[in-house]
Amino acid sequence: MSEQRPVGPLDSSQIPRFAGFATFARLPRIEEVPSADVAVVGVPFDSGVSYRPGARFGPSALREASRLLRPYHPGLDVSPFAEKQVVDAGDIAVNPFHIGEAIEKLQQEAEALTAGPTKLVTVGGDHTIALPLLRAAAKKHGPVALLHFDAHLDTWDTYFGEPYTHGTPFRRAVEEGILDTSAVSHVGTRGPLYGKRDLEEDRRLGFGIVTSGDVLRRGIDETVDALRQRIGDRPLYVSVDIDVLDPAHAPGTGTPEAGGMTSRELLEILRGLRGLNLVGADVVELAPAYDHAEITAVAASHVAYDLVSLLALGRDA
Numbered sequence: 641m642s643e644q645r646p647v648g649p650l651d652s653s654q655i656p657r658f659a660g661f662a663t664f665a666r667l668p669r670i671e672e673v674p675s676a677d678v679a680v681v682g683v684p685f686d687s688g689v690s691y692r693p694g695a696r697f698g699p700s701a702l703r704e705a706s707r708l709l710r711p712y713h714p715g716l717d718v719s720p721f722a723e724k725q726v727v728d729a730g731d732i733a734v735n736p737f738h739i740g741e742a743i744e745k746l747q748q749e750a751e752a753l754t755a756g757p758t759k760l761v762t763v764g765g766d767h768t769i770a771l772p773l774l775r776a777a778a779k780k781h782g783p784v785a786l787l788h789f790d791a792h793l794d795t796w797d798t799y800f801g802e803p804y805t806h807g808t809p810f811r812r813a814v815e816e817g818i819l820d821t822s823a824v825s826h827v828g829t830r831g832p833l834y835g836k837r838d839l840e841e842d843r844r845l846g847f848g849i850v851t852s853g854d855v856l857r858r859g860i861d862e863t864v865d866a867l868r869q870r871i872g873d874r875p876l877y878v879s880v881d882i883d884v885l886d887p888a889h890a891p892g893t894g895t896p897e898a899g900g901m902t903s904r905e906l907l908e909i910l911r912g913l914r915g916l917n918l919v920g921a922d923v924v925e926l927a928p929a930y931d932h933a934e935i936t937a938v939a940a941s942h943v944a945y946d947l948v949s950l951l952a953l954g955r956d957a
């Protein structure tokens with residue numbers, strides 16, 4: 641940004657936070673400011689799911705839950721909306737009846753949004769959308785390190801013979817050479833698999849795994865240290881599937897698995913990433929039809945807030 645001060649959220653002491661249109665954290669829309677450092681953008685797409693549908697309603701649920709976010713982040717000691725111009729870039733509308741076309745359009749739109757200095761936090765939508773987002777990130781930064789928070793590996797080959805689904809984005813990404821496979825990790829993995837081969841193939845692709853049990857046994861600090869060492873100075877993309885959380889913390893999702901992380905653990909690990917070379921991030925698989933009292937939407941909105949805050953801190957954290 642130039643000398644101009646960022647346009648922040650609506651003042652909740654003047655306009656109650658439950659009033660008015662829902663943009664992320666009540667921030668301005670992208671059209672309302674000359675340029676943006678960080679944009680939160682929705683992708684209401686769930687045509688790639690293998691079980692419960694409904695993540696197409698994720699972006700609007702997250703925006704509604706984000707009304708309660710406040711401008712200062714004590715955990716990271718940053719006021720992200722004062723440091724940087726953060727905006728809501730609306731939704732990227734993609735074809736719900738054609739996955740291939742949806743992926744192409746999403747990649748184009750993500751490239752257009754990030755053509756300048758703007759960094760994206762994308763709200764899904766199902767996990768299929770990570771592939772075009774990673775393509776756009778790699779086009780700009782070269783192959784990126786990946787930190788993938790998820791109950792699932794999402795490195796399966798095909799479903800019903802189809803290569804582009806929410807269970808396959810990271811295998812496609814490795815095949816396409818858009819990930820730096822010396823620094824790709826899953827965190828929070830658990831639950832039954834199709835066979836032991838799933839793990840062998842995942843390892844062959846280059847992934848390291850920190851299971852949800854590992855996080856419990858090692859604790860936050862040791863987990864963060866190991867991840868930071870692996871990532872180093874590389875451009876980093878963070879993908880958060882909200883089903884990384886235990887169904888008690890995130891019932892509103894399509895493929896829930898027992899034994900997951902708490903939202904506290906996830907947020908603490910994210911805060912441990914400050915100072916890394918974060919270039920983009922997503923939060924996916926929020927499916928509000930299965931939610932209760934906005935439990936999952938609130939958790940996802942806080943994850944998005946932490947990701948925005950990390951981007952607002954930038955490298956000088």
Ligand SMILES: N=C(N)NCCCC(=O)O
Nearest residue numbers: 690767792806807895925
């Ligand atoms: N990406 C998510 N959430 N789930 C993938 C699960 C794929 C499966 O049903 O085997």
Ligand SMILES: [Zn+2]
Nearest residue numbers: 791792881883
């Ligand atoms: Zn998952």
Ligand SMILES: [Zn+2]
Nearest residue numbers: 767790794881
């Ligand atoms: Zn996933």
